[in-house]
Amino acid sequence: MGKTIVALKGVNKWYGTNHVVKDLDLEVAEGEFLTLLGPSGCGKTTTLRMIAGFEDASSGRIEVQGEGVDEKEPYQRDVNTVFQSYSLFPHMNVFDNIAYGPRIKKRPKDEIERDVEEMLRLVQMTGYEKRKPDALSGGQKQRIAIARALINNPRVLLLDEPLGALDLKLRKQMQIELKRLQKKLGITFIYVTHDQEEAMSMSDRIAVMKDGIILQIDKPTEIYDRPNCRFVADFIGESNIIPAKVTGTEGDMLTVATPDGEMQVKGEGFTPGEEIDISVRTEYLRCSAQPEGTHYLKGHIRDFTNMGTVIKTSVVTESGKELRISNFEQDPGLKEGQEVYLSWRPEKSVPIHREEKGAKA
Numbered sequence: 001m002g003k004t005i006v007a008l009k010g011v012n013k014w015y016g017t018n019h020v021v022k023d024l025d026l027e028v029a030e031g032e033f034l035t036l037l038g039p040s041g042c043g044k045t046t047t048l049r050m051i052a053g054f055e056d057a058s059s060g061r062i063e064v065q066g067e068g069v070d071e072k073e074p075y076q077r078d079v080n081t082v083f084q085s086y087s088l089f090p091h092m093n094v095f096d097n098i099a100y101g102p103r104i105k106k107r108p109k110d111e112i113e114r115d116v117e118e119m120l121r122l123v124q125m126t127g128y129e130k131r132k133p134d135a136l137s138g139g140q141k142q143r144i145a146i147a148r149a150l151i152n153n154p155r156v157l158l159l160d161e162p163l164g165a166l167d168l169k170l171r172k173q174m175q176i177e178l179k180r181l182q183k184k185l186g187i188t189f190i191y192v193t194h195d196q197e198e199a200m201s202m203s204d205r206i207a208v209m210k211d212g213i214i215l216q217i218d219k220p221t222e223i224y225d226r227p228n229c230r231f232v233a234d235f236i237g238e239s240n241i242i243p244a245k246v247t248g249t250e251g252d253m254l255t256v257a258t259p260d261g262e263m264q265v266k267g268e269g270f271t272p273g274e275e276i277d278i279s280v281r282t283e284y285l286r287c288s289a290q291p292e293g294t295h296y297l298k299g300h301i302r303d304f305t306n307m308g309t310v311i312k313t314s315v316v317t318e319s320g321k322e323l324r325i326s327n328f329e330q331d332p333g334l335k336e337g338q339e340v341y342l343s344w345r346p347e348k349s350v351p352i353h354r355e356e357k358g359a360k361a
Contacts, residue, residue, distance in 0.1 A: 011060030022212040038209035079156040080149035095129040119147035233279035259319035263295040267351035282326040284348040296343040
C-alpha cells in the first residue's frame with residue numbers, strides 16, 4: 001500500500017447506548033478507491049460522516065494527510081462529499097452550482113470560469129451550464145454533484161451511496177464512469193454502498209462491515225475467493241455454506257466430515273475436531289449424472305431457474321441440504337428430480353472459522 005492519506009485510529013461512535021462504530025482502525029492510501037461495504041446499520045455511513053466532519057467521533061483519532069482533523073470543521077478538512085440526494089441548489093443553474101465552492105473561497109472570476117468549463121468537460125456535461133437541476137435527469141444531476149465536489153481540488157472525495165437513486169442501467173454506466181474519473185484524476189475515493197456488485201466492480205480494496213466493525217479488508221478478488229468468515233462469504237457473491245468438522249490435516253489439505261459425507265478442502269490454521277464451515281461458490285460446483293473423483297455429494301435436482309445470463313440449478317442432498325449451482329447453459333442430460341452427484345476442486349472451496357473477528361488495515 002502507498003502513502004496513507006486517511007487514517008482512523010481506535011475510532012468509536014456512540015448514539016446514547018447504541019455503539020455504532022467499534023474501535024475502528026483503517027488506513028486509506030493516496031489515490032486509492034476504497035469501498036465501505038455492508039448492510040444497512042453496519043456503521044459505514046457513520047464512518048464516512050466522521051471522516052467528513054458531519055459527525056464527531058466519540059473516541060479515537062481521525063487523520064487526513066497525517067494531521068488530526070477531529071477538531072476541524074467540515075470545510076477545513078481537505079475532503080469533499082457527494083451524497084445520494086445530490087444536494088444541488090434548485091434556484092441555481094448548473095454553472096452556478098459548480099462555481100459555488102470557488103466563489104465562497106473568493107477565487108478570481110476568470111479562474112472560476114475556466115475551472116467550471118474543465119469540470120463540465122470532465123463529467124461530459126458541456127452545454128448544460130444554464131440549465132436548472134429540475135431540468136436534469138438523475139444521472140446528469142449526479143455528474144453535476146461530482147463536478148461541484150471536484151472543482152475544490154480535494155485530496156479525498158467521500159461518496160455516500162451516490163448512485164443509489166439511479167435505475168439499474170444508468171447505475172452500471174455511472175460505475176464505469178466514476179472509476180475512469182478516479183483513475184484519471186488520481187484522487188482518493190472513499191465510497192459507501194450496500195451493493196456488493198458495485199463494490200466489486202469499482203474498488204481497489206473493499207472493507208466489509210458488520211455491526212460497527214470491519215470483518216475483512218482486501219482486494220475484491222481476495223474477498224471473493226478467500227472470505228474469512230461466513231458473513232463475508234454469504235454477503236459477497238453467492239456461496240453454498242456447508243457445516244463440517246475437521247477430521248484430519250496434511251500440509252495445506254484438510255479432511256472434513258459433513259452431513260453428506262467426507263471430503264477434502266484446501267486450508268491451513270485448522271485443528272482436528274474443530275467445527276467449521278465450508279464455502280463453495282455456486283459457479284465452482286459441478287453437477288453430473290455419474291460421480292466424478294473420490295469426493296462428492298449425492299442428491300437430486302429440485303429445479304432449474306433461468307436468470308437470463310446464467311442457469312441456476314438447485315440440488316437437495318441426501319441430508320436435506322439445498323445447494324445451488326450456476327452455469328451459463330443447462331446440461332440437456334439433466335432433468336428435475338434426477339439423482340445427481342456434486343463435486344468441486346478442493347482449492348475452490350474455502351474453510352472458514354466459526355468465530356467472526358475484526359480486521360485491521
